[in-house]
Amino acid sequence: MISIKGLSKVFKTKDQDVQAVDNLDAVIESGEIFGVIGYSGAGKSTFIRLLNRLEDPSGGTIDIDNQEISSLSKKELRLARQEMGMIFQHFNLLWSRTVEENIAFPLEIAGMPKEERKKRVDELIELVGLTGRGSSYPSQLSGGQKQRVGIARSLANRPKVLLCDEATSALDPETTDSILDLLVDINAKLGLTIVLITHEMHVIRKICHRVAVMEGGRIVEEGDVLDVFLRPQEKVTKRFVDQVMGDPDREDSLNLIKEKYPVGEVAQFHFVGERTHQALISEVSRKFQVDVNVLHGKITQTQKGAYGTLIVHLEGEKEEIDRALEFVKETSVEVEVAPNV
Numbered sequence: 001m002i003s004i005k006g007l008s009k010v011f012k013t014k015d016q017d018v019q020a021v022d023n024l025d026a027v028i029e030s031g032e033i034f035g036v037i038g039y040s041g042a043g044k045s046t047f048i049r050l051l052n053r054l055e056d057p058s059g060g061t062i063d064i065d066n067q068e069i070s071s072l073s074k075k076e077l078r079l080a081r082q083e084m085g086m087i088f089q090h091f092n093l094l095w096s097r098t099v100e101e102n103i104a105f106p107l108e109i110a111g112m113p114k115e116e117r118k119k120r121v122d123e124l125i126e127l128v129g130l131t132g133r134g135s136s137y138p139s140q141l142s143g144g145q146k147q148r149v150g151i152a153r154s155l156a157n158r159p160k161v162l163l164c165d166e167a168t169s170a171l172d173p174e175t176t177d178s179i180l181d182l183l184v185d186i187n188a189k190l191g192l193t194i195v196l197i198t199h200e201m202h203v204i205r206k207i208c209h210r211v212a213v214m215e216g217g218r219i220v221e222e223g224d225v226l227d228v229f230l231r232p233q234e235k236v237t238k239r240f241v242d243q244v245m246g247d248p249d250r251e252d253s254l255n256l257i258k259e260k261y262p263v264g265e266v267a268q269f270h271f272v273g274e275r276t277h278q279a280l281i282s283e284v285s286r287k288f289q290v291d292v293n294v295l296h297g298k299i300t301q302t303q304k305g306a307y308g309t310l311i312v313h314l315e316g317e318k319e320e321i322d323r324a325l326e327f328v329k330e331t332s333v334e335v336e337v338a339p340n341v
């Protein structure tokens, strides 16, 4: 478990002091994939670099499995870092070394004998799906393959925690998905804790169990990914959710749609879990004397199940519509009804 308390980082520059991380508290459970999302300048990179002390904190504590990272000596820190792998946006590979030699590098530093090293490198090459490419140089690989080398290298010393610094930001959408699938696979196979930072909600949706939203050096919102999709509290979080759900004017859109449908009600249903919206809509039409038209719908998968939104127009007697909406609410679907204007 990683427990972070009152973590701060102030960069002192000639012109001013910059508070990159500001009194931040967080708990990251062992074995989970924890995502930190924020816009540029929110403090994400500084936060993740504080976790393995690539930056020294100005204040606060970071406890990883009951070891206080900020008070370790240089020697202790070297050992603690072997428990923490890291991958980077631009891969940070050694260009004059082959794939095998890149992966072997941390093992050489840790003093592993040659025979054992070779065996471990072969295992890692297989784990990340690079069988047959061991003697290639990084310049001969695609971006996705380079990141696979980065992942294999980060796992060489069997770390307990993997830190991912915008690991897919330099990749195209398809390659991004294949790297994210690999991270999910590794998390499940090795029980590794993964902490990632990103500015893309798609990454959070696809692989994270929990998410923290950062703004101005602080965590402004945190929770299970599905809960945050369902009930985003902060404006910045709503904007991130809309990146995936594709409805940038969500606040206004219900009201605008309502203007086009003066009769009946316009409502937005939010779903989580496995219940499909088609089943719900046909159940409502069967049970109540109302016509239900789906005006807009979007469903997406997260690590914790499906999340969807649906905008519907309900026509019929007012009482019957109210009863139908009550029924929908009882099925654990969140309902917003456009106000009558």
Ligand SMILES: Nc1ncnc2c1ncn2[C@@H]1O[C@H](COP(=O)(O)OP(=O)(O)OP(=O)(O)O)[C@@H](O)[C@H]1O
Residues within 6 Å of the ligand: 011, 012, 013, 018, 019, 020, 038, 039, 040, 041, 042, 043, 044, 045, 046, 047
């Ligand atoms: N070494 C540094 N010296 C001075 N200021 C810094 C330094 N590193 C980061 N900062 C400042 O700290 C703040 C947070 O930066 P940080 O890079 O952590 O944000 P971020 O969320 O990772 O953004 P990005 O995705 O653009 O990297 C910014 O205002 C940045 O200018």
